Amino acid sequence: MKSTATILGMFAFGYFLAVIFRSVNALIAPNLVSDIGLDATMLGLLTSALLIAHGASQIPIGVALDRYGPRRVQAAMLCCAALGSSLFAVGTDALTLTIARALIGAGFAGALMSGFKAVTMSVPGPRQALGNAIVMGGGQIGYIIATWPTEVMVGMVGWRPIFAGLAVLTLFASALYLLIVPEWPSPGPPQKKRDLLAGLRNVFADPVVWRIAPLVWVTAGFNIAMLTLWAGPWFRDVAGYDRGAVATGLLINATAAAGGVFICGWIADRAQRRGIGLLSVMQTLLLVFLVVQIPIILGHTVLTPVAWFIFAGTGQAGILSYPWLAAHFGKGTSSRAQTGVNTGIFVLAFAVQYAAGAVIDLFDPTPGGGYEPVAYQVSFACVFVLEVAALVWFMSGRKMLEARYQKRAGSQTGAG
Template identity: 35%
Template sequence: MQALTAWRRIACVFLPFAAGYYLSYVFRTINALIGGQLSSDIGLETADLGLLTSVYFLVFAAVQIPIGISLDRFGPRRIQSVLLLVAAAGAALFAVATGFLSLLIARAMLGLGVAGALMAGLKSIVLWFPKERVALLNGYMIMLGSLGAVTATAPAEYLLRWMNWRQLFEILAFATGATAILIYVVVPERIMGRSTIRNTLSSVLGDPRFWRIAPLSAACIGSAWSLQGLWASPWLTDVERFDHPRLVGQLFTMSIVLCGGAWSFGTLVHCIRQRRAGVEIIVAAIAGLFIAAQLSLILRLPLPSILPWSVIAIAGTATVVSFAAIAEYFPPELTGRANGALNVLHFGWAFVSQCGTGLILQQWPVVDGHRTVFAYQVAFGLNLVVQIAAFVWFALPWLGSFGRRMGSNPLRLPASVSDAVETFMPCEQLLVVMPANTDSEW
């Protein structure tokens, strides 16, 4: 194995994979900006636009497990460089597409081509960096990648003053191909030694801890991607009645918040791990805030629009926390499969949420160029029900522990402050007493 200094690992491993993830975020969110132009130029309906944007997530989800297995077997360098060439071809096809079908095929190629961007980056971090730095570097990886969402707002809007969306995709096709070549040439090869454990997907899918956290992570993160990647723009236009400059400004602000959220989550997880505490409480807190933000939109609470939408944007970077929790359950040899399995659910729900929202919205007519507030309330509300159900499922072990404690001594009053904390805050005690990777009741 070639020895690399810390700075060479950053330059030759971390940054090239971060560039690939950056491009994947550009492709994921760019339709929120150009959706109106696509609809007018190609003649797309609301449901068509929802399907076109969400097919990215469908293909993305479908190939996560095969890509995860390939990353574990062949390493991230070769897999990522090949996939990014597919993405470059998809961007080139998107630039010359003249109808819905060709756009759909191109979008699907983009989804396939960048499907391994995040997992390849996370796998490279596991392979090349110390374990105690993994969570922090994961946060930096997602922060740098989410700059792609920033690029897909005001900077892309500025470029579109000088060119059309087809020329923009030609530039993206060239940049993606160049990044593929960079990763193949610059990133060193590193093969993991043979492990004594069985590196099978069943080792991941058979673990009950995975199925406790995965539904909540998928329902919240997938919904956040769906909303920011497409439906934030129609909501702000139809419900908030933003004009185009104000819309672009809010999308830009949300993207900046997205980057800050990724860095904050990575730093927070790093600090919590140093204190030998579990990260699952962070998952619960993020989910609770995300649900509350959507509820405030649905109920039309008198809050500044940027506040709930910023929370929604931040929730999209909670993959840092989810992957950190998953990393506590499985050894490094299984990280590709574990992250891939979780990403199947993330992107699978993003597809269902994004496409389903378009189908629901189309059931209401357009009045004076806008859809009714009630249409959005129904579409967003049905999505929220799924998240609340997943949150209850995630919290069941804590709720069960609380019920058992209360049921065993229902009439006993706490004799002291510490006794009261022990009785009425079992969740906090679980975080201290029970290690995050225990099999007991999880």
């Protein structure tokens, strides 16, 4: 039996690859615009095709994870991602590249949730928030690789050979899952298909999900949409950065995103030992996330480095609700609950990426060929309003959440 650290490291590696694919377009966007002839709307649609495929695959993958386990599901899905990366490497038109991004998105749809399933099966309940942070934070290092290292490689060989190489690496990762990750025994007797679907219906019928999910969806979705596409153009058009400075800004964001997940998990782990629940920690961190968006929306470039650093570091704090949901629903249904929530994140990320491009195209280009700064303000402000509404909705239901958790989990730590 492999050690828990080795297993979590393997799932962190899988998510690492997923993050590279998800975020690389923020850097190579100018290359795609010039080589393929894309406008802002098509760039947003092409890039977000990965996210919508990712989101559409979440619920089926959640059912599969609860039935077959993370080892077999993840190994199989990575073959689909490798096919998409190969197609992206040779595609010459927007349609082909969009299909390729969708295949990549579907293939990596289980990268994070399979890791969370592995945490649920191998890490004690009170430490699962930290285990999730290890998987996600390790994977977030992919944001770093998709900045300056990728910029250097694009300059040396171009973006197509990079995607060809990533296809090979993805197939290698698929083989590693079969070699390293164990098969966990089922927490109960094998479930029939109708029982699996009934469990899924129970998840979405539970008011707990609808009280937590909107806040997680809109905050994490906006964070992903920005870090994987529109942060780069924002640095160029609003902050006035050249391409080298944009790559540096994205590197700083990536470092914050990776470190922020670890720190959020560590804070939650320490807080639980002191009787402070996961949802209280999540709420506090997301309040910080909302506050730092104000200078970004207003375009205060003096505060740009600090604001974006905190934005990147706190934007995924919603994952602290995942071990809470796993405890609420139990191991046998945990993946369906977590992927059900995760679906909305990628739907929101897709919507924001695409809508931002559509709004930008409503304005005339700047003389330098960039996008109008006010377009970013309009797009970001609309999402900010949704975030505030979701936070108010979540806070108004905290007593209900605590009561439900105590009823289902008894004396387990983490109610609120």
